[in-house]
Amino acid sequence: MGDSNPSSTVPELPVELWEGILQTFIDDLHLFLLNPYQFEMRINGKTTAPLLEDWHDRNPERVLRNQRALLRSVCRTWKEFADSERIKHRFVDIWDLVMGNGVTIEHVLRAQRLGGPNPYTIMPRNSKKPYFPSGKIDVVGLTQQVPKALIAAAEANHQFKAEIASTIGPRMSGFILEEHPEAFPHLKSLQIDLSYWFWPGPPLCILGKISTGFKNMVYLELHMGTNFAFMSTDILDLPRLESLIIFARHGISNAPFTKWRLPALYDLKLDRLKNLGEMKQFLNGLANFGGNLRSLSVGFFLEDGEEYSCMSSIWTSCPKLRKLGLPFTPALSAPPPPDHPLDVLLNAETNRLFPLFRSSTIPFHEAMSRFCSSTSNLKIIQDCHRWNADLGGASVEEFRNEGWRQEAARALSDGRVRFEDSNGYCIDEPRWLCFWPIGPPPPSPAPKQLGVRMSGEHWG
Secondary structure (H helix, E strand, O other), X not given: OOOOOOOOOOOOOOHHHHHHHHHHHHHOOHHHOOOHHHHXXXXXXXXXXXXXXXXXXXXXXXXXXXXXXXXXXXXXXXXXXXXXXXXXXXXXXXOHHHHOOOOOHHHHHHOOEEEOOOHHHHHHHHOOOOOOOOOOOOHHHHOOOOEHHHHHHHHOOOOOOOOEEEEEOHHHHHHHHHHOHHHOOOOOEEEXXXXXXXXXXXXXXXXXXXXXXXXXXXXXXXXXXXXXXXXXXXXXXXXXXXXXXXXXXXXXXXXXXXXXXXXXXXXXXXXXXXXHHHHHHHHHHHHHHOOOOOEEEEEEOOOOOOOOHHHHHHHHHOOOOOEEEEOHHHHHOOOOOOOOOXXXXXXXXXXXXXXXXXXXXXXXXXXXXXXXXXXXXXOEEEOOOOOOOOEOOEOHHHXXXXXXXXXXXXXXXXXXOEEEOOOOOEOOOHHHHOOOOOOOOOOOOXXXXXXXOOOOOOEO
8 A cells, every 4th residue: 555665754554544535436436426416517617417427327337347447457455445345336237136247136235326127228238148139129028027136135124225226117116116115215316217118107106105205315317208197196295305307208297396395406307398387387386395496497398379477486486596497488588587696597498390489579689688688697598409419411500590699699799698509619619510520420320139038037
């Protein structure tokens, strides 16, 4: 650990101190954050999206393996530390219990973060094993199973030490939330990912089950491939929840927002609500949990001719809000009061097929100018697209065909407020043209077709 030269004046540090330093080094990995959005901020005008991507990586085990590789290359003592069981298996993919990758149920019980079952996290590393002969893959079937070793451990009253469970599929979510919540007393961060499967919805009353069994939940993220129709018992009552993200590709509906109790919530993302009527229901309940919100993003399907004066209630319900994400049309229709602390406005209309702004009564530049002048704290207006992104050979600007760059320049001529794309680049910064070489981006390689055959011996 210390310098082997006897003449050195540098004292040798105790082994325990070095282990504490290295433990902190591992702890600082983003994939072990209980709330990955705690670092969602802006540094020198750019968002910290890479930090979030580290946590959401489809194969977080690779991140840990790379970090361990750095430690192992320093010296023998550090290599022994990096190869120790408590470090090597801090993250465990549940698939590895049946894939023959040296993971045992004891490793799963001790892991700080559990992942899967999710085929996308395990296929690249195991594609040459006999479990993956060529042929058709039954993705839904694979995610409908829980390893028998997990079932046996829970039935034997063992408790899992995991604080984080990510990329949890439909069957595993039922195992944790409904069948054996008592086996996961330390769980504080949960990501249920059904976005890659055509699944009719989450387990019934999923939010009610989380509120009942996991009062210490800090971070909750739900991704649905289709619709999310709430049940009447889907009442969120989580006193420590800081971040809530719900994504449903075809809409969120029937949420009992007025019954939600989330006093510590500071980051909320809903994408997207079914219509303006659902948005009004959300606004009616927002006062119950919006008092401490710093970041709010809500998408909803727009219709021509709608009136959006109801959006003004956001400012009274969320007096501490710093970042607001809404489609530009309703957002610019209800400027905040002059003393409101809002400093970032984000376009939450993620569909590039829709216009940036549509109103029959006021042009875009006038709406933007009025919004900017109404609050002295506003610093950034951000689109949710990369302006260089390709869409059928046309850039976003060409596809919208609205002259919005010129309109934005007119509205923001005083330079106080930046108008930028999702990567944080302004329209007059040449770097936004250089993400791709000339012409459209290269096509993605075709996904490799893999088949999976599992014997029943590992699964319940």
